[in-house]
Amino acid sequence: MDFNKYNSRAYAETGSPMQILDPWTGEPMMDGDKPCRVIVRGTASKSVQAAMRAKQKAAIMSRKAKGAKPEDEEVRVMEDVHNTLCEEAGPYILGFENVMNGDKPATAEDALWFLDLTFPEMGVKEDENGKTVTEDGLDDKGLPAKTPVFEMKNNPFAKQIAEFASTQANRLGNAPKV
Secondary structure: OOHHHHOHHHHHHHOEEEEOEOOOOOOEOEEOOEEOEEEEOOOOOHHHHHHHHHHHHHHHHHHHHHOOOHHHOOOOOHHHHHHHHHHHHHHHEEEEEOOEEOOEEOOHHHHHHHHOOOOOOEEEOEOOOOOEOEEEEEOOOOOEEEEEOEEEOOOOHHHHHHHHHHOOHHHHOOOOOO
């Protein structure tokens, strides 16, 4: 039996087409009758793993060079989370199908442009009756308090790609060469 058909790392490296969904409606995005797709490497890809390793090493070296301590962490806002999501999803992108950047077809070099188009929108989570979902916690004085639970209200492109890349199901169908 030829076990090469189980080489999920090779499949992950080749990439698979991911249908792009509208971040708000979840509907597949189309260019006329053609699906708009991103060719996405899987997380098991050797090149993706190398990119992650290099990014983490650079972050460690930067903190060491600055002599940073955990208490020196800077304040983070949602844009920082968005930028991190985009930077992490970028190495997964091999190319695009039926996606235009202005008047030219998008390429792998357009990955960060594409990922930055949509921004995560957070909002208060509601139950099936429209009431705010809360969790028990403590206030500033240590007294019991109910804290609202927040959730992402849309599905930005970076999140779509990260989720797709992490599934092993996408290894079964290889993408065309871009």
